[in-house]
Amino acid sequence: MSKNTPITPTNLAKFCDEYLQASEFNDYCPNGLQVDADTPISKVVTGVTACQALMDKAIELNAQAILVHHGYFWKGEPAPLVGMKGKRIRTLLQHNISLIAYHLPLDAHPVIGNNAVLADELGLTITGALYPHEKHPVGNVATCPPTASADFAKKIEQVLGRMPLHISDDPNRTLTKIALCTGGAQDMITQAHAIGCQAFISGEASERTTHLAREMGVDYFGAGHHATERGGVKALGEHLADVLGLDVVFVDIDNPV
Known part of the structure; x- marks a missing residue:
């Protein structure tokens, strides 16, 4: 078209x-x-x-x-x-x-998907899938230059406009390998730990997330379901404007969750 x-x-x-x-x-x-x-x-x-x-x-x-x-x-x-x-x-x-x-198609797209956009905004380089067997992974693994976990929390705040929930057993942990899956994917922290990630970014947190993060030694960043999933649909709209000439307006309805 x-x-x-x-x-x-x-x-x-x-x-x-x-x-x-x-x-x-x-x-x-x-x-x-x-x-x-x-x-x-x-x-x-x-x-x-x-x-x-x-x-x-x-x-x-x-x-x-x-x-x-x-x-x-x-x-x-x-x-x-x-x-x-x-x-x-x-x-x-x-x-x-x-x-x-x-x-899910908007979570997984490798260019304009929620995870791809969030990784790019945070200066992360995606290297693979959180679940390698998936044909279209909705979660990813990424690398970053060595970064203190507290500094990374500040980076998330700067990018998304809100301070993330940061759960950690070690405030001095240095991050180089980070998994991410936007939205309500907090339980994927277990898979992030299994493949050697020092941190996991998602949108929400459950009561159990605190214990999982502390006991597995994985920093958890709950950056907001809404906030982590603005990027994909906004990028898709921009693609439609570029390719099809549509007038596209992104409207951000405030949501603290």
Whole structure:
């Protein structure tokens, strides 16, 4: 698809599907076009999650599509379109706005994926997969120049605009090999330890994360689910603007989690 091709919700999603190789992922939600408003697209709002506040902003900006990392229709959730879920869908259809969402494909992409973007922003060099057997790894291993763990926490704060939760049994640990997986991947710290990483970066933390980090001797950086997953969808939007000539606006709805 080129800049001269009429952009419908279907062919925009097809372009993204192919770029992200979405069909190759077994995900917790449908990737691609989730709500089709059947309106030609010239302006897209991108964001992390398809919350009501993001939709309200898309209406204000006269966008015809919303592109997110966290969309709708997750496995195990109630199917009826009622209450908050019904309101969200009504909002989209009443204002002729399509919804396109990519979950694991947007984590794993080697160029514009959440992990790739975060690693680049933090000055890390990705060297492989956190789980080497995966065809499309959603977690990565990276190297960095020798860095004190406390200084690395400050680097995360500088890049993401928030101080990470830093759990460590050794405040003087020097980091050279770091694993990362954005979002709610805190339990992957066990795999990071198994392959010899001194630290693991993710978005959230559980009660058990503290004990795992201390007892395994791995620094854990909980940098925020939302904050660590802004990069991928923003980068995908910029790619669509460059290749397809779309007007794309990234909207950051504040989320402290």
